[in-house]
Amino acid sequence: MYGDARHGTLDGGSRARVRAIPGIGRPPWLLPLALIALGVIFDLLTPASLLVGSLAAAPMAAAALWTGRGTVLTGALSTVSAFSLVVWANVLTVVEGVVRVVAVFTVSLLAVAVHHALHHSELRLASVRRVAEAVQLAVLPVPPSRIGDLTLAVRYEAAQVNALIGGDMYGVQQTPHGVRMLVGDVRGKGLDAVAAVTVVFGAFREAAETEPDLGAVADRLEHALVREMEQRGGAGRVEGFVTAVLAEVPAGAPGTLRIVNRGHPPPLLLSADGSSVRVLEPDSYALPLGLGELAGGGGHADPVPFPPGALLLLYTDGLTEARNTEGAFYDPVARLRGRRFAEPGLLLDALVADIDAYTAGGTDDDMAMLAVMRDPVPPAAARSPSVSGTHPSA
Template sequence: MRTRDPGAGWWRLYPAVPGALLAVGGLLDFVTPPHVTLTPFYVAAPIAAAPVLSLWATGIYGVLATLLVVVEMLRIAPIGAEATIKVGTVTSMGLFALLLNRMLSRRDERVASARRIAETVQRAVVPEPPGRVGRLRVAARYRAAQRNALIGGDLYSVRETPHGVRMLVGDVRGKGLGATEVVAVLLGAFREAAESEAELGAVASRMEDTLLRERRNRPDLESNEGFTTAVLVELPDDPPLRLRMINRGHPPPVLLHPGGQARYLSGDAALPLGLRELDGHRDRATTATFPPGAHLLLYTDGLSEARDRDGVFYDPLERLRGRRFATPRVLLDWVLADVRRHAGGGLKDDLAVLAVQHPVPNGQAVVLS
């Protein structure tokens, strides 16, 4: 069976439709008078099979439909031109269903290939970070939406700098190559500023300066609605480990303590990057303790805006509360599986997730509260 977005429950039942059409047609053929034609049921079966089933399955339904209409015609005596036309109609529609199946299969192959290329480009622009940065364990994931093959604007980066470990998760408004260019500009600015700027707020300002300058100098740069949401986090090396965070219009990170307690890290309200002319806000970092054994989860809105069949948004805080994870990799594997279950198996938007853990030093007890 060819793949389809499994988000809608009714679609999972659709592959049974062709068989049901043949069964209903065959049943009615034996309980209705000979002059009642059941040809539409037989024509519909292979056509219904073509978009979702394999070429062989579509062909089998076409053959079964033709045999059933032949049986129907044998009940009518004498067999005349009308019977020949009906058999020919069902046969030709079966052949058309095979052609339709091949056309749709080739289209799906092209879309799948384009999606693979898009994900490859995304990984080249936004490489996965190493498993350990400084004293922190790190894991990151990017998942493309199923409904399109456009390159997304999600980005993340983790770097060890003279000022501690600094990390970024962001989401460029828009998709396609234009969004990818903005991602490259912002990541380049972050990597440079993270090394040289002593204050986290200065890193955010440098990123915004670079974005606005490049937009002025390059008219082709993505400017549709012109902004990027982002959250920047800094973890200095000085014990006890405390994090500093600046949020520019992005979904709040989740701090998951080793005992399972979880909370959002909410900072000063600030506009996304690229909207400086609307507000002269000066970035002020929010601080929080990051105890041994704790995880920090950063994500894009592809996670928090995933909906179930009733339209309820995915709430990472509620889903994570009371849970414990050994490593960031295990945490992200669980989150991605959980959001897919919540959304019925299909994601409607790209998502990027980044998790870091403060490992417990050897011999130190974990504080669960």
């Protein structure tokens, strides 16, 4: 869910940080020392009248790659090296020698100032990220990893580096009516999308507890979203719709799944042995939340079996709209068929890695995923018949 913000330390510790350069990657950690060595060797092997700039470049490289202490030491070493080369050559005038040494010393001072600015910029970014993470957890709390005989895992992969929140959402609620789940995607980005997420998720948490029918839960989400848009004067009414899919494992019937789909990519059901991936299409399609009054009803699906060991995957369109370098969309059904996963977290880890490889790291949409597994039947229980002569319930 949370991208890698830095490499190394931000507190001025002894370890250097190495930033990645777009299109190139991370430069060598010893680049500043290599520049000093290159400058010294070049000056020793060439006439003193020739000037190489790597001695001055070394402190700037250290400012970008190393800590403050490393930048200061690199600047001092570059200045001492420049002075030693001037003395050793003994062919430059005093003015020429002083100019060369002062130039390297001045660049070293600038490098220290540059490092100071970069350091404080990173500290501010880290502070913003901590606040954003707190907002993320408040808006979309991480569900428990286990509810009854269900194991759960979630992932939120932001398309933009350092972005933590957006218009994708997930939620899980244990209710008197069963375990209810939600995955949705707000049309649009930015703060308006986050506001819509807050409205829909808040309505889900309340309605899931009180409404006995899953379709009624979806209707409550619809009403909450429409009410919010009306309070805003109807601005952006079409822009504010939300695609969503709700799933339920009913209380007392753990071997059953119920699905309500409001214009969202259909969930997938992976068999326990990995031999099949079933697309849980609705019996009739419905418009997204916020547009339901244009064509009410629909989105329901007949109950489907949820056998032991099966995996339910709910996701946003960031998964199915990911493209490779040739423009072909990612097909999760084809990519998952024939694969077995011991737990939901492994499924999501595999999907994230597979999409990253498929798109060469070029995804341009956020992606939220929720995976739920029903506990497999223990091997001993599967072999031993019950008292009535049947196997444990599926």
